[in-house]
Amino acid sequence: MKKLNLLGGILSLFLLIYSTPAFSQQGKDNNQKDFSEFMDRSGNSYRTASGKPGEAYWQNAADYQIDVTLDESNHTLSGKVTITYTNNSPEKLDFIWLQLEQNRFTPTSRGTLTTPVQGNRYNGDTDGGYDISNVSSKVGPKGASSSKHLIDDTRMQVWFAEPIPAKGGKATVSMDFSFKVPQKGMDRMGRLKVKDGWIYAFAQWYPKVAVFDETEGWNVEPYLGAGEFYLEYGTFDYKVTVPYNHIVVGSGKLMNPTEVLSKELQSRYAKAAQSDETVYLVSPEEIKNTSLTRPKQDGMITWHFRIQNARDAAFATSDSFIWDAAKINLPSGKTALAQSVYPMESNGQGAWTRSTEYSKASIEYYSKQWYEFPYETATNVAAEINGMEYPGLNFCHYNSKGEGLWGVTDHEFGHNWFPMIVGTNERRYAWMDEGFNTFINHYSSNAFNNGEYPSTLNQTRRFNGYFTSENREGIDNYPDVTDTRNLGMVAYMKPAIGLVMLREYILGQERFDNAFRSYIKTWAFKHPQPSDFFNHMENVAGENLSWFWKGWFYGNGNIDLGIASVQPYGGNYLVNLVNKGDFPMPVLLEFTYDDKSTERVKLPVEIWQRGDSWSYLHKTSKKVTGVVIDPDKVTTDINLGNDSWPIEVYK
Known part of the structure; x- marks a missing residue:
């Protein structure tokens, strides 16, 4: 009885307090909206709620055989590509989509027509584009051939006489192609005239298959400029025929060194592969001494490369390269080769003579800290490109020196982890590639040579001017939509700063590193979506971070x-x-x-x-x-x- 009277008194007091006018008009506010989920991150059979590929996860594959020839007098590249496509999806495919990124270099391309009058970083020549012929497609080794195709701007649709079977069906597509090599290639590829000749930087140089996945179907966003790439994995076996006096470097392993290198150069190549110090293959004094470095003295010569489990391939060729190399030591005990090619204009200890040292240090650091480098070579190429990455090969500006050269080299090699190993959709989610890479660059820079070139992210508040600007934009903006003046913050700095705060302030280094390493290993050579990253980090670190993802990655507010x-x-x-x-x-x-x-x-x-x-x-x-x-x-x-x-x- 006493207990009931006590409860009754408490209830009466509660009713008295909360029946006053002030409380009858509105309830007490709280911040649950800040802690609630901001997107559907529930799992399914394809992608689990723990941020892993599900039991039904699939992705398609594309293997390439390419044979091209450079016509240096007309600055054209021509050849043939054969694509073997594997349809691992659960549905039959009547056609596939390809990307024709050289078609960006035409006066009527979408990219040209959406470039501001005043221009921007992604200006490019407009007198190029593909010439494509002899298109042939068939399903299986004995399928009927078809030549039906459609080209629209930077996309190409290729049809088959019969559907590609689901869950492992194979098809082949082949075609001849040629294009004029742009001199200004949107800061991603092109050609550069130097004192001793031309440097050709080849990227986006072959017709490539678009990604077909379970979240979007065909990913066919056009190539406009800021948006980069989203590609399937496979083996690239490619041959490049050039004048005899050229040196060619490319993604992957050089398959025929005895055919393209003199015995002296083969000896130096082998020495470099065993040396922790940089070894000249072609010294500054030997640029034109082909009798010492080349096996033949006239005509054309074919260089053969192969890279496996890659999403792209790029190469460079020139008769004006200094070439040096050194050994990369990997955590497993394996080794790879760091190498650099650059013209006389880039020579010097304050400049590209240290490029291989930088390359070696960068690859070794990321391999130890996050995930082992999977390719045979890591090549840095001097060109008139501010910085662009491909599997195992970078293009960096030939005028870069000192801290600037370290920064761009380290950044472009960091991209081998994002998006080359972890195959994100750069055209949509630039922050998952540029931002994550800028984050790992922060630690690599601080580690290199006892902090010779300290990271700019050591002082995160130096960027507060942007965070308080009325013109700031959110991380979740697509790169082609973002104001190019903001792209450096939206895609690079803000997501990187977010990960620094997550590691150093919110989770702590051990919990973060466990989760981030697990994310890389889990999604290596696969296609994660943003929700996969969020889910995986939370599950391994053991922390609900919805409030942080929503506030920092999908919001535009500030911390105070x-x-x-x-x-x-x-x-x-x-x-x-x-x-x-x-x-x-x-x-x-x-x-x-x-x-x-x-x-x-x-x-x-x-x-x-x-x-x-x-x-x-x-x-x-x-x-x-x-x-x-x-x-x-x-x-x-x-x-x-x-x-x-x-x-x-x-x-």
Whole structure:
């Protein structure tokens, strides 16, 4: 009876309080909207809720055999491609789509017509494009041939006389193609005139299969400019015929060194493959000394390359290359070859003479830290390209020097992990390739040569001018839509800073590294979607991070944590905190005592679930003389004025 009377009294008090006019008009607000899911991340048979490929996951494959010849007098490349396509999907395919990216270099291409009048980084020549002939397609080794195809801008649809069977059906497509090599190739490929001749940088040089997946079907976004690539994996076996005095370097392994290198050059090549120091294959003094370096002295010669389990291939050729190389040491005990080719204009210890040193260090660091480099060679090519990556091969600007050359070399080689190993859709989700790569570059730069070239992300708040700009854009913008003036932040810096905060401030290094390494290993040579990344990081790290993905990756708001006051409280201290930002964050506090010692306390993000203020009782027998939020300045908190108490101590 007494218990019932007590409960009745509590109920009466509750009704009295919450029946007043102030409370009858609205309920108490909370921040659950900040912690709720922002996209459907539930699993299915294709992609699990734990961020792994499901039991029904599939992806198609494309193997390429290509044979091309360079006509240096007319600057044209011509040849034949044969594609063997494997349909692992659960549906029959009546046709496949291919990308014809050289068709961007025409006056009426979508890319040309959507380039601003004032131009941008992705300007390109408009007197090129493919000449395609002898198209033939068939299903299986004995299928009927078809020549039916349709070309629209940078896409090509190839039809078959019968559907490609599901779950392993194979088909072949072959065609002849040629194109004029652009001099200005949208900062991704092209040709450069140097004192001793021409340098040809070949990318987007062959018709390539578009991706067919279970989330979009055919991924057929046109090639406009900023949007990069999304490609199937396979084996590339390609032959390049060039004048006898050229050197060719390409993605993958050189298959016929005895046919294209003199005995002296073969000896140097073998020496470089065993040397941790850079070895000249062709020295600056030997650029034109073909009798020493080439096996023949007239006509044409064919270089043969192969790369396996790759999503693309690129190559470069010139009669003006200095060529050097060194050994790459991999964690498994295997080795690979780092090599650089560059003209006399790029020579020098302050410039490209250190390129192979940079390349070797970059590949070795990422292999040890994240996942082992899978290809036989890592080649850096000097060209008139600010920086562009392909499997095992980069194009970097021939005028780059010192810190700039390190930065671009390290960045482009970092792309071997994103998107070459982890095969994301760059045309849609640039942040999963550029952002993740910029993040791993941060640590590689700090590690190289005891910090010779420190990372720009060591000071994340240097970018706060952008974060408070009215013209800022969100990470989730597609690259072709993003203002090119913002692309560096949207695709590169902001997602990289987000991962730095996740590793150094939110999860801690061990939990983050376990999850990130697992993500790379799980999705190596596969096609993850954004939700796969979010789910995998959460499941391995053991943390619900919806609030962070939503706030940082799919929002455009800012961080502003503050200390409202610090006051004595029963022999201890009460720290009153406020969140004036647009999404929640954990709060790392550093207390300074009168004996000059310090102590750190981390409050979980859940303190903001009920509202935007929180009081923390700090128990200590010492006298507190100062308190500061985020003492290492890892987060991009936009308001330093409320980060410390008393304010004057932390000016």
